[in-house]
Amino acid sequence: MLLYIVAAVVGALPLVVVAAGYAALPPGLEDRWRAAFILALARIIHITPYKIYELLGYGSYFDNILIVQREADKGMDAPPKSAACHTLKVGWEDLAGQRVLVYRPRDAADSEKLPCLVYMHGGGWCMHNPIFCDHFMHRVALMSRKVTISIHYRRAPQNPFPDAFHDCLDVTCHVLEHGETLGVDVTRVGVGGDSSGGNIAAAVAVHLREEKYQHLPPLKYQFLLHPMLQALNFRLPSHLDAGDFCPILDRYAEAGFWALYMGLGEGLTV
Template sequence: MPKASRIVVMLLHPDAQFYIDTLPTLSAEEQVSFGKDAPVSEADATHVATDQDIAGVPVRVYTPLSGAGDLPCLVYFHGGGWSGGTLNMIDATVHSLVVGLPIIAISVDYRLAPAHPFPAAIDDAFAVVSAVLDGVSGLSIDTSRVAIGGDSAGGNIAAVTAQQLRERAVGSTPVLAHQVLIFPVTDVSTTSTPSYLTFGKDCYLTKDAMERYIEQYADGHDRTDPRLSPLLASDLSDLPPTTIVYGECDVLAHEVRAYGQALLEAGNSVTMTEFKGQIHAFINLGGISSDARAARRLIRAELEAALC
């Protein structure tokens, strides 16, 4: 009988398997860019990117080259286990989510663990989004058309921020127009779910790596706190319409599905799409993955429908 690890490998999409097989052959420097998109050329750009601060937090703002008046906005939080990731790393992905649309995107360079453990990232996220919603970001934004989003740890930050912002809502109408959660971490209290057990060794993001990330970020805090584990919040009602995207062969798949189902059961509008055979972080592999490009098109269409 074949070993379980061999069965897992057979589940992987060819693009994902190619990525996993190639990484060990590259230098550390080459691994950073392998599979990613080429930098957006001036000829292809539909937005101009500028680095600045909002509420004292460094951000990169993508402003449409066309469009007038107050525009809708996406505030985005990158992944990296709360301890890595940069604005440059996520640059092509963020641009791809709003390319061709009259939407301002704000990519947030929140503070990272272990130097800045929980709740530093949440505090930075809340400060930036609050400044946007309060109309004090210095940008021409329609505050009634603001969405937030993120991938992995950034998806966790987005989900937590959306929950925190409910107190600003008028009645049951969410203050945010939409949220985009891309393979988000939703429960750091356990690494023993079925997807951790099945995909925790041979599918890019490992169980051991996630446990290190969680340990650095949680820093001894109660891991059942909903600000760490948004899935464990006692009330998930009155949250913004949500788009969820994730890969089947991801250690986080179980908790991602659980969060989507919990949002639905709480009466929220949810679109949840699983990409078969895909690994964690696949959406950033636009240079080699057709699924990455398809996921971005899906999210872009959801944002256009929600904001434009």
């Protein structure tokens, strides 16, 4: 009897999750049930606890953003999980006064100069850290055989714009200036990032075109994944067609993250 009950609960779990975290999906998605389940589960994990906090009088999601940061930063003193794979040299270093997570090919000779990606993680300028994208960075470094540097930049709301931008700019300039000691070919350096990190990477690339940086080698490329590049219009087709079903980053949440990054945002709700 117990086995039947367990089987019924397990079988009903996907329906329960989808019902609890349902959001209308845009047309054209393949495997809609799977997408609905994953997105609903993400909504329950990432949003529901803070909705409960709000109901209990502890403020909105944005009021509790520092709790999110503290949870994400647990274990930052330990080596990342990818270090256990022993396929790359992975470890924390300090560059230009910033803590960075560096991935290096193990088979690189001491005199070899490798291409380099300087990466800025996403998280609305408020959340996450290099550990969050460790698996992805490990795969990028392994498949492309390049030195990959993931920056633990300062985050809002404690450190609003332009602190994160300056942290990432300083690290990028340091890499371009010290390629010899870092084992980096400075003619093959690019910047990249996802979401808010893509915004910072794009800003760094634009800034390095200014005259005072012309003594540095030019960047080779930008590697931008769904970057947040504008905050003027939240009713563009991409926002209307696909933005409001996302577990975390619907239009209202995106506007809230922009506000925190710019040093605004008292009493934000999501």
